[in-house]
Amino acid sequence: MGILTEPLSHAFMVNALVAGIIVGGLCALVGVFVVQRGLAFIGDGLAHAAFGGIALGLLLEVAIDDATLVALPFTVLVALGIAYVLRRGKMRGDVAVGVFFSVSLALGVLFLGLRPPDAPPVNIESVLFGSILAIGRGDLYVIGGVAAVSALVLALTWSRLAYLTFDPELAALSGVPVAALEYMLLALVAVVIVVSVETVGIALVSSFIVIPAATANMLGKTLGRVALIALGLGVLGAALGLLLSYHLDVASGATIILTLAAAFAAALLLRRR
Secondary structure (H helix, E strand, C coil): CHHHHCHHHCHHHHHHHHHHHHHHHHHHHHHHHHHHCCCCCHHHHHHHHHHHHHHHHHHCCCCHHHCHHHHHHHHHHHHHHHHHHHHHCCCCHHHHHHHHHHHHHHHHHHHHHCCCCCCCCCCHHHHHHCCHHHCCHHHHHHHHHHHHHHHHHHHHHHHHHHHHHHCHHHHHHCCCCHHHHHHHHHHHHHHHHHHHHHHHCCCCHHHHHHHHHHHHHHHCCCHHHHHHHHHHHHHHHHHHHHHHHHHHCCCHHHHHHHHHHHHHHHHHHHHHC
């Protein structure tokens, strides 16, 4: 029991655990629809869009802790742009995401380069790989609020999202607002990614969305069961990975992702049997 309770004697570990559980569950639920629609690559694209937004915030002399306030609308706009290109440009998802991926990353590098020489230094490593152990009580309120609103949106649109996921043409004929729901889904993914960047960083956040959903997809037969399994994997993977990182004294974000990857490998082996 000491292995479990000793880390929780530290306030920063409690904050990190709560944030990891919330973000892990939220990313997993959103990831169910991302994976089912074959848009796994979009996580990387929007993560790099978040990097561009954070860099824009730094260029505007916004503190690094508040740069996500600029990254949020920036990333949502990129997500809506991807959705528009997918619908109007008759372009494959990987091509559309790849274009926005490259442009957002280039803008991020440009914005950082345009900062004046006397600007405060930025710890790029924390932006790329996250700093979940530095999450404070105020960050938890933001993460919890976003998670609550996102969960409500998913609950209200779940059946229609499921319908258009499996048969968008029939859903459109049935009166489901397919276009609006697709824009909403990508905007929601953008919001979740920006909020999650602080936990596992830009380089790893897409794995938080894709891996639990992909693992659950091998284990569940229905969308509802897949969602429940993905939710459980996201929550347990975040908690277990964080505890392992504490005892092994290694990077938290990377350990969480590797824990989720181990679950994916185990599911793959079970499926082959």
